[in-house]
Amino acid sequence: MAMPESAATREPAKPTEERALPATGEGRRPEHTVAVSDPDPKTGFRSFALGQFRFSRDEYFVHVTWPTPKGRLEHRISADAFLRALMRDVAWGFFYGLVNFDSMFGSRNLYGHVQFFAGRYHEAYHKAGLSYVEEFDSAFAMTACKAILRDFCSAGFDPFAAPEETGTTWAGPKQGDNVAAIDRFRVATKRMPGLFGDSPLRDDLPVNRAFADIPQDEPVVETEPGFEGKLHAFNLFKYLSRSDVTWNPSVTSVCRQSLFCPTTEEYILPIIHGNDRVEWFVQLSDEIDWEVADKETGKPRARILMKAGDVAAMPADIRHQGYSTKRSMLLVWENARLDLPDLYESGKLKPYPVEF
Secondary structure, three states: OEEEOOOOOOOOOOOOEEEOOOOOOOOOOOOOOEEEOOOOOOOOOOOEEEOOEEEEEOOOEEEEEEOOOOOOEEEEEEHHHHHHHHHHHHHOOOOOOEEEOOOOEEEEEOOOEEEEEEOOOOHHHHHOOOOEEEEEEHHHHHHHHHHHHHHHOOOOOOOOOOHHHOOOOOOOOOOOOOHHHHOOOOOOOOOOOOOOOOOOOOOOOOOOHHHOOOOOOOOOOOOOOOOOOOOOOOOHHHHHHOOOOOOOOOOOEEEOOEEEEEEEEEEEOOOEEEOOOOEEEEEOOOEEEEEEEEOOOOOEEEEEEEEOOOEEEEOOOEEEEEEEEEEEEEEEEEEOOOOHHHHHHOOOOOOOOOOO
């Protein structure tokens, strides 16, 4: 819930550093600057001003404020939830469509530019004229988000890990940092992991505690003479059993614009993802409970319990969030065509893939 900003308790210390972040690849200067305060004498955290948005945090909460015709409003998010959501936004390059941190705040990828919004997809706030949207160059926004993530994340807390696997140092005053966890290098797959010159098969990573029963043998590939190196296969379950992150799709098959993006899921999807294209889900193991709502208003539309072997299509006009008590495996099938958002928004494509 947003409320009028309390300058006495929430306004960050007056920024002491204001700088333009790096120019974009086209050589243009960014349209915005980011203001960064000195560390708070009590909590040790800095405050950030990104355009008209203000971000600060205390021992338990991140506070986001924005301008409205009735004055600045403030919204608070539990710091661990904010860090998990921001980590996905950074790792995914703002992903497809909407990345809702919660019902109030989030980002929308415009592919080259990104919008940050507050209240825009909260029906009551938007109708009351209390929502706010600001657009940034993607490279500029990414640099700013990484700076916020590094400062707000203390040592011992990994925003990519399941709660059982990471510490509780997200709470309390700042205690060092965890740059190694938040600066993980995202491996880009060209065709399929394990192919010559392509991404590795994770043989150097340990098997996750939840997948100790997964066979670790690889398939035997026998080829006719002259076809050596042209036929490839690998054990996908083994590959996923060695994932050290949750809710972070990894591309394992690239066929033009068709991407297979399997992932391991535990606890709660840290974002509420608003689609700008159809996503196909194939449940490979265990269960995920999905809450599905209207993308624009947030009104509930469906609840889906997916068990191993189930297949579902998430339409282009919904938002969804998953819950997985036991670590599970999910295959997400994506179409990476850049023109899809416009085709769906214009009505040229229906938001669902099939009619019965």
